[in-house]
Amino acid sequence: MTSSDLPSLLGRGILAGVAGTVVMTAFQKLVEMPLTGRSDSYAPAELAERFLPVRPSTREVRAALNYAAHLSLGGLWGTAYGVAARCGLRGQRAVNAVFAVVYPADVAMSTALGVYSPSIWTVGEWAVDVVDKYLQAQATGLVFDRFLDPA
Numbered sequence: 001m002t003s004s005d006l007p008s009l010l011g012r013g014i015l016a017g018v019a020g021t022v023v024m025t026a027f028q029k030l031v032e033m034p035l036t037g038r039s040d041s042y043a044p045a046e047l048a049e050r051f052l053p054v055r056p057s058t059r060e061v062r063a064a065l066n067y068a069a070h071l072s073l074g075g076l077w078g079t080a081y082g083v084a085a086r087c088g089l090r091g092q093r094a095v096n097a098v099f100a101v102v103y104p105a106d107v108a109m110s111t112a113l114g115v116y117s118p119s120i121w122t123v124g125e126w127a128v129d130v131v132d133k134y135l136q137a138q139a140t141g142l143v144f145d146r147f148l149d150p151a
Contacts, residue, residue: 009082012148013140017078018071020140025070027135036128044069046115077102078140085149095141103133 003009032038045066048054056062080102084094107129110116118126145151 004086006082006086009086009149010079011082012144013078013080013082013085014075015078016081016140016144016148017074017076019143020078020136020138021071021074023139024074024132024136028132032128032132036124038128040066042066043110043115044073047073047110047113050113050115073106074136074140077136078144081137081140081144085144090145090151091141094145095137098141099134099137102137103130106133 033040042062045056045062048065048069049056054065056065077098080098081094084090084098089097107116107118111118121129
């Protein structure tokens with residue numbers, strides 16, 4: 001049985017977003033990074049350092065902060081999916097709507113905070129960012145619709 005009340009949908013959205021982020025991270029580590037030669041990004045840790053009074057003292061602590069922030073940001077993407085579900089959107093329509101709203105906001109926020117510099121990204125760097133995050137949105141929607149709130 002499913003519940004359509006907003007707190008329940010947001011909670012399931014957070015779980016779906018974390019799962020979607022795990023899928024994206026596995027894709028990055030196993031497919032995208034070996035193909036592109038790109039190294040690990042610490043943008044999530046940099047965002048956390050801008051918002052929180054944390055300054056990792058070692059590489060290991062910074063890596064842990066990076067993963068925690070990465071999964072937390074994914075949970076935020078999932079909350080947007082929960083809101084879309086509350087508004088009656090599901091499946092591909094919901095994934096596309098969430099991506100169309102959240103991705104530009106993500107890039108704008110990260111740029112405003114000095115974490116991203118998209119004006120100097122190559123076409124390949126843009127493609128990697130869009131593909132990785134669209135995959136995350138797709139996985140979030142799949143987990144939410146199929147497992148956490150099936151119709």
